[in-house]
Amino acid sequence: MTREEAFTQFLLRMGDNTLILGHRVSEWCGHAPVLEEDIALANTALDLIGQTQMWLGLAGEVQGEGKSADDLAFLRDAWDFRNVLLCEVPNGDFGRTLMRQFLFDAWHSIQLGRLMKSSDERVAAIAEKASKEVAYHLERSADTVVGLGDGTEESRRRMQEALDYLWPYVGEMFQSDDVDAEMVKAGIAPDPASLREEYDALISRILGDATLTIPESRFAHKGGRTGAMHTEHLGHLLTQMQWLQRAYPGAKW
């Protein structure tokens, strides 16, 4: 694997995370529990879509095959996607959506903080812009997780169920492979495993405030960020997302 190939993979991982999660969050538009939350979720989705344009745009540039962010988003098949599985699991209820958001935002904010010091200026610039947005995402999702965890009996039960369901998808964000090793060597991105300690401290504090119990198991599903094995859900998501581009190849929209 060349440096460029590894770099492209890394950028796809960043961009696919925001693309797929942004898509999931956008599914809520018009259906949230209260108007204020509807509007806030749309803001999160909009930020994530914007970040996708930057990450996938750069991925296309580094890849050097003349592909645009849209080409990468709409014309790859499931096995080419490099998002972590956490981003593609279905929304479930509002609690699960916000728990997934929190578990991702916590990682995302730490990751972007490191990427702001990337040796690649383009990566640092994207991270700089995105980190401001994500700091707010994290504040909001953390508050909501605490509010619902320490809310009513029902809200607490639902949040614990959400955490139990999502927990096995957390570990994948910290798995390192050859791509990561290459990125570390180039000073472009940190080793994912090195973020775990800070992450655990952050989520333990918030989930503690939320009166929720972190499951003991450290079992982690994997296969998303390497593309080896996605969930069944991704294909359905892509079926919707890519439909127009696939049905009418070459059309301009």
Place this chain on the structure above:
Amino acid sequence: MYAQMIKSEATQDDPEKLAAFQARIDAGEKIEPKDWMPEGYRKTLIRQIGQHAHSEIVGQLPEGNWITRAPTLERKAILLAKVQDEAGHGLYLYCAAETLGVSRDEITEMLLDGRMKYSSIFNYPTLNWADIGAVGWLVDGAAIMNQVPLQRTSFGPYSRAMIRICKEESFHQRQGYDAIRQMAEGTPEQKKMAQDALNRLWYPSLMMFGPSDKDSVHSAQSMAWKIKMNTNDELRQKFVDQTVPQAEYLGLTIPDPDLKWNEERGHYDYTDPDWSEFFDVIKGNGPCNVDRLAARNKAWDDGQWVRDGLLAHARKKAAGKHAAE
């Protein structure tokens, strides 16, 4: 319009106060929530602002239907931002209604159990991507016709909400026209989608202005109160006159063989929509009435535990603060 068939409430108040109230309105003064107002004015406004707000909220659904299928990242972001704006507009309007003494939950429940209506247009489906363009171009275009004059409405909070809405709305119609233009100038299939969207949405858009003036329910009182600024037919004509050249520019055909310029009147002559269809839709028999209300009810019911949970937490926190003091 977003508020259709609003029947003015009869009002039985002290004639002297009524005259003074009318004089304020005639002088162009704004009525504020704590000012004296006739009961009929208050009730009519609640119904009108409520229906307008409900229309924004239900209106999220037909366009939201395409967010996950938008063909490019940019189109997805634009559409999402637009549908989010509709939620914001609903929110502003609910707040305006709240100043009249009806809470958001109360007025929401009136939508959910069918006591209050929303605009007939949102009971039509969005079936292909060009519909998103057509909704922005035609539906927002029609809405703007009504909303711009409503910025001058007599009730202060309503007027201020409309000013904010109009400011934000300005990009909606333009993005719609831009999206459908891209398709009208695109491949034969895209052009077909654009024409198909226009065919389906033309008459429902004309219906938005409400029934013909000669059949319209008592709008005289609402116009005197300046909560209705123009007659239905005036606005509909203005809309047709504005839209025909825009359709011609796109090379699309408005589905009305009798549409033609009338030199004498200085307006286009056009065919009225099928009013029996309009009344069917109003009664609940439009293509999507059942689905739309079901979706709103589901969001509300599924969200109950979230609203309760966050409030319970806020109360615990407040109690904790008290205890600590």
Place this chain on the structure above:
Amino acid sequence: MKNEWPLWEIFIRGQHGMSHRHVGSLHAPDAEMAIKNARDVYTRRNEGVSIWVVEANHISASSPSDKGPLYEPSESKVYRHPTFFDIPEEVGAM
């Protein structure tokens, strides 16, 4: 107990140096969430640098019938307005 989120009035400072201005209202379970909601609802187009929130039922308002006594006295104090004073042109801008 009534379970509707309280109503909050939102005030936003549009630019540095300006005062906060009432922009509208929204619902939120508490003040912190009201600020967050205000950010999401009322600053979607970069409209603000600072947000105040006040629970609507904590606002005391003058009653409309007091309009005369409250405001008319100041109408007679025309000397409070700069145009009350004639300044000779030769003095320049003031």
